[in-house]
Amino acid sequence: MKARNTFATAILLTLLAAAVPAKAQVPLTEGIQIGLSTDNVSITAGFSGADLTIFGSLENPDPLVARQGRYDVIVVLEGPPKPVVVRRKDRVLGVWVNLDSETFENVPVSYSVATTRPLQDITEPNSYKQLSLGASNLYMQPADAGDSPATIEEFTAALRERKSATGLYSENVGGVQFLSQNLFRATVRLAPNVPVGTHKARAFLFKSGLFIKESSAQLEIRKSGFEQSIFRVAHDYSFLYGVFSVSLAMITGWLGRLIFRRD
């Protein structure tokens, strides 16, 4: 039994040895892989933002290209997509009122980018548009396509501006570093108000300005702790939560009278 096994392995090794030199003649296509040390992150109530490190590797990199630093990597951590309403205030009789609005579908709640170099140095603006890559190139789908292009453009710009101002959309130039010829480390920022849900980590590989390959992984961001339990109860058992709030107020009022009475 054992003897036959060894024999089979030996044949396999011979076959492999034969295959490798034959394949080496055509240049191998590069690939990219990323790995997350965990598939879920729990953040507590006092969370004030953090850096998330993602490791990845290039497959079959060309040593020459790597030495010249012509490989570029962009890593994106994208929050769950949600519909968003953007409203604009205008003056009505001197009072600022929300007048116009535009609804966008499937807008990622958060979008953190880390890159090896500034985005404009990696590739052409057009390829970013095609890949819908980068906070300023991300395609925002208006719910009502009938609105005028100028209006849609204005509200899209406002949406991006508000998202960056609140730290939900961020860019970390130089956040991706090569540790060796094929190993890299990406640091993406998690904003203090990072949304919970399934986030998608995506890595894009560029070689001399050309898009080569993409790889992705999923990450679940959860909030944990006492405050989060309250939030969940308030949403899942809202009636009981209301009853509890009312009872707490009544008991506090009664106790306050007992403890602090001054008449």
Next chain:
Amino acid sequence: MGIYLPIAEISVNIFVLLAMGAAVGFLSGMFGVGGGFLITPLLIFYNIPPAIAVATGANQVIASSVSGVLSHMKRGTLDFKLGGVLLAGGIVGSTGGIYVFAFLRRLGQLDLFISLLYVVLLGTVGGLMLVESVNALRATRSGAAPVLKKSGQHNWIHRLPLKMRFRASKLFVSVIPVLGLGAGIGFLSSIMGVGGGFIMVPALIYLLKVPTNVVIGTSLFQIIFTSAYTTLVHATTNQTVDVVLAFLLMAGGVAGAQYGAKAGQRLRGEQLRALLALLVLAVAIRLAIDLFVTPPNLYSLSAAGLN
């Protein structure tokens, strides 16, 4: 010391909230009002989203009203029957208010509507109170005897049908204005997060001619239930009640209220009313300024659908 509010989803300073509760509680004990009309704007100034400030304000009002009603019950200055009829109207008004609240929130006009309501109501009530109390102060200074109201003086309200007898208030009046007043207060309670005492008290005294000594107790009694109902409905339909925030405000509030009541006994009625009027006007002016000043960001984002 920071604390994270689970529903408002922001970090705030625990001592600021306790102090805010205590200060408002002190004032509410001094003037015999619930304090909701001060708490909600203060929370908005402290960057709590208006929708949450309103629902949590209603929750906080319960605590201060319970604490106040207990002392009125002991003194027997509470008309349960009148309070019950006001409450019946209050439930209807509050239900309507919740629907209007959810509707405005969907439209994106809730914050504006809340501010406008506050400016108009606080401005009117504060202005009227200031004029009245300054006149009273002047009258006492010049030595003239205060004008006594003749008992049995009737107005159009007393000619309405469906009369009912309220023994504790020595009142025989139609239920229509009582129900209407209750409904109006209930509506304001759910949209503004106030108990409505600052409207209820003058309305009961001047419109229905309820004796002043039973007014505050009765008003507080009905406010407990209207705001309890409002809190419950906000919690189930909008999920905007922040129990941690409410508790901090209550804890400061109930302590402050008892000291405030004591302090209030040392001030004269007109002086007290003039001070309250100035306070109410100050809040109204502060809110009005925000309506007219150019906001730092003209654009705002909100989640679609799940409003």
